Amino acid sequence: MYGIFMESLVIFKLYTGLRFLIVLFALSWIYLLFAEKDKKRRLLFVAAPPLILLAFLFPVSRKIFVAAGLDGQTYYRILWTVPMGLITAYGMCRAFEAHRRIGLVICALLVILCGSFVYKSGYIQKAENPYHIPDTVIRICDLIAPGEEEGHVMVVVPEELVYFVRQYNARIRMPYGREMIEGQWDYYNEVHEAMEETEIIDLEKLLEATRKEYCQYIVINPTRKVKGDAKELGLQLLADIEGYRIYRDPVAAAEVESWQQYYGEDQD
Amino acid sequence: MEILRGVLPVLCLAIWLLVIPFGMGLFVSCVIPGRDRTPGAVFITGYLLLLALFELAGIPVVILVTYDSFTLLSRIFMALSIAAAAAGFVLMIRKTVREEGYFAGGEGTFGRITLEEGLYWLLFLALLGFQLYMAFTRASFDGDDAYYGAQGTIAVQMDSLYRINPYTGRSAPLDVRHALALFPIWEAFIAGMSGIHPVIVMHSVMPLLLIPLTYLLYFRIGKELFGRKRIMLPVFMILMALFQIFGNVSVYTNETFFLTRTWQGKSVAGNFILPAVFWIFLNLFDDNWDEWPGHVWMERTERENRGYFLVLACLNLAAGAASSLAVLLSCLLTAGLGLLFAVRYRKFGVLVRAGLACVPGAAYVLTYLVIR
Secondary structure: OHHHHHHHHHHHHHHHOOOOHHHHHHHHHHHHHHHOOOHHHHHHHHHHHHHHHHHHHOHHHHHHHHHOOOOHHHHHHHHHHOOHHHHHHHHHHHHOHHHHHHHHHHHHHHHHHHOEOHHHOOOEEEOOOOOOOOHHHHHHHHHHOOOHHHOOEEEEOOHHHHHHHHHHOOOEEOOOOHHHOOOOOOOOOHHHHHHHOOOEEEHHHHHHHHHHOOOOEEEEOOOOEEEOOOOOOOOEEEEEEOOEEEEEOHHHHHHHHHHHHHHOOOOO | OHHHHHHHHHHHHHHHHHHHHHHHHHHHHHHOOHHHOOHHHHHHHHHHHHHHHHHHHHHHHHHHOOOOHHHHHHHHHHHHHHHHHHHHHHHHHHHHHOOOOOOOOOOOOOOOOOHHHHHHHHHHHHHHHHHHHHHHHEEEOOOOHHHHHHHHHHHHHHOOOOOEOOOOOOEOOOOHHHHOOOHHHHHHHHHHHHOOOHHHHHHHHHHHHHHHHHHHHHHHHHHHHHOOOOOHHHHHHHHHHHHHHOEOOOOOOHHHHHHHOOOOHHHHHHHHHHHHHHHHHHHOOOOOHHHOOOOOOOOOOHHHHHHHHHHHHHHHHHHHHHOHHHHHHHHHHHHHHHHHHHHHHOOHHHHHHHHHHOHHHHHHHHHHHHHO
16 A cells, blocks of 8 residues: 555656646645635635545555556546646735736746746657648658558558658558557567667568568668668669658569459458 | 638638537527626537537447448537537527527626736737647647547548557457547547548647637636636736646646647646536636626526536536546546535535536446446
């Protein structure tokens, strides 16, 4: 039980990022604890938050959460039921009501200094297009996309493009997706092993794996070293987009075409 | 012709993101007290009804229909939402014609605005504009989009709901874990209606709707909190906006989700659905109506409170569009706050009604457990 409590405490600490914004929240709450007289607001903004926090830290809550089949990694979302922003802003407004100009300046500075600017995140960058996915992906997908009557194509792409391809075009399949890249899943995929898990891509080995998956197209990252001659192995270089080499494998393509004609469009 | 081709998607977006939800809000808002029926409140309740209705139409389709399910869901939802919105507009027109008036009276927020108040509002609008500009011009990478974005694209391009592995494209059994959370499918529906690619709808269009919608909710909460002290409302809104912009203290906060994963259901749950529970409870009972200019103090009747519990029931189903966890959280919050109110106000009926408002959420959870 103590272990679970400590785990929940760590989750809470991670949630707050150990930044002072949580202190501002606590100060606002304490102010409201003494200053708020309205029955309804006391219930919502003074009584409810500590009860929720207690329930969050209470080990049995976490046990029930996991036993209910919910993903333990999302336990922190219970904290979303505490409206920290609302309580902080409301508490500040109430505290500085009589001196609102200077109060606003001080409170705004406190929030800025104690918080963290969301747009400085390394995951945010200038959008290249309204899709908010890299232009390179769009150009590659447009090049290999099947027509309406052609059904699907299968492509293997470098890891950094995996996230975007199927957001743009659902007719493009891949032998593996995000589940092979992120740490929480520990899957094995032969194509992924040949494509990503070696320092130098052995084209022959990669081709052996991709043909088993009927990959008609292979996209190679510009920075990756490759062993083997693509042309000799029978691959056709379709294009070079921003350094990404897009190959077509005529052997896999012919095989796919033959069974597509025989069975119709869908084969898994 | 070219102009029409450019204008048509925008017009469709305006209809499906503004007109229809507003009409639905007019429909559902007739259960709340007339003095609370402001355009902002109507729009918020409209979105709660819209998401609840989408769940109601979508869940049976997702579970029972394998092929062409997105087309079927789109048709059903189109019919339901147009009917609800039309009913709402008819109600409003009828009330207006009878001179009862549909919307709340009173001076409003922007009547006889002082210079200082105006400057505060300008500052808030600048902060809001900044967030909208950044949401439109900055791409925020999130791994979960490989799932949600692809599910939306699959719905539109493959006419299939949760039966194709979004990562690889292979056919798969129904993805029970996500199948009842239909927010990305609603976004795909908007894409289908407007002819815009689902990923553009998610990443570029949705933030332009969801960010102002969330602030509209905070605005309504602020109005409840500050009553006659009108000048504090823009101050509160400025601080709220700053809290959102600087709330990125970790990747887990709802503020981080708000501006980096705006289009995802979980962000909607954390920033719109759950705060909306507080908004509804703030509206219950009578406390501060005497503080409002243009309003006469009136005790909220039991019947009026009942209307809010109907909205709360909608909310608890709407939460399901975000995730199964969101339903649990909104129901727990509803029940918990209901208990606190019941004890403090010594009205056991509040707890009973809060419990009844959780019934749609409980039905959702039960469905989830059955198909799991």
